[in-house]
Amino acid sequence: MALITITSSFGSGGEKVARKVSEQLGTELFDDGKIQEKALSMGISEKDFGRLDEKTPGLFDRLFTNNPSIYLDLLGSIVYDIASGGEGVIMGHAAQVFLKDFSCAFHVRIHASEESRSQWVAKEQGISEFESLELIRKMDKRFKDFVHYGFTRDWNDLSGYDLVVNLDKIGGDWAVKLILDLSGSEEVRECSLNSLEKMELSSLKLKLDAAIIKNGLASQFGFFIDVTGKGKVRLWGSARNSEEHKKLLTVIKNVPGVTEVQSDIFVMPHGYQGY
Template identity: 30%
Template sequence: MAVITISRQYGTGGIAIAQKISEKLGYSFMYIDELVAACRERGLDIDLERIEGRPPKLVDRLFGLNRAKVSETIREVMEEAARAGNVVIGGWGGQILLKDCPDVFHLRIVGSDESRTRHIMSSAGVPRVQAEEIVETTDRNQSLFSNYFFKADFSDPKLYHAVINIDRTSPEEICDIVPLMLGEMRTPSLQSD
């Protein structure tokens, strides 16, 4: 497996986990900064951080984006990264855009509303009510965003090789498990059924 895509629910710490996995494997890490730079090289000057997870109508009003061009440019960037190999891609529909590419492992990190609320309270220093609103709003907006840009529902478990729940698995355990999963996927089955 030369490529890992990691999708996450907001508030799971998924991007930090993705970075740790890339470090553990010695892979490069691609997220917003790297995507923006690569999109600019292709003539698409876009502030991905400002549109990530935003409702489509707001994105259109604020940025007047051509969603087909955005999706196609991000696909080109991710496919190039996949060809280079040994990369962890955080978010941005990699599980959709690279679904037919060989040697790509798709992971989703999820968590209960309660655990994500606690994580947001701790990491952002906001009160519980605000953290609960953030969880609710980001879940709704991520669904709208994924349907708008990728015509898919990121929460669909069938898009992934594995879905890991942070309520049951610590970030450290996830960082240990993923390389083991990759090793198992690389090893041909010894059984012939």
């Protein structure tokens, strides 16, 4: 059992490394397409993620152009759901930040110089090296801004990775070998059931948070949500009226994965004006 996150700069070849690692491990690769498939399988509607075709902007683009708060919660719930399975290779999607405290995951950073990346991108896309360099810097900035916006972290902070591989120095084949050897170590492969269960509960909590924001309930005062067990949710605090309480219950019960809702909500008396 191995759960690996692979983060790479645009054009560094990290995708090829990730694919080879997943193939040799015989485990699933969660790239942008698979992440979106996973979202649909979890009950997140296609409407939430937009049309899924080759012309659709990437997931990060939609995070910025739609509602960042909702999509961060949705993305986090997906990453945690994958992690709760205890194995797989997650390519990008800030998985290394979502799972920074998850001892079961092995975090890899793939690095290559701007020069080598611009040469590769220019060749692959049939553009000049000047154009490819501009594209590389634009994509790097986009991911840097995303991580900073979502987590107030620097994606170049190497303390967030267990292994940093310079492809300019050792190449893709050796990178794959290093990742496979280290991910097979006892320290990495050991994963407690408590850790897996924690990821499952965290996934549900983020889905609940996203649903609250999406349905315009985040600005309402007084109520709180706890995930007390697998599929079990507790609401507590206060609601301004019975309609708000009813809407809250409906939204929570419709979140995929919720099987039981305990409401300890106090409904304010009619005519209550606050303090």
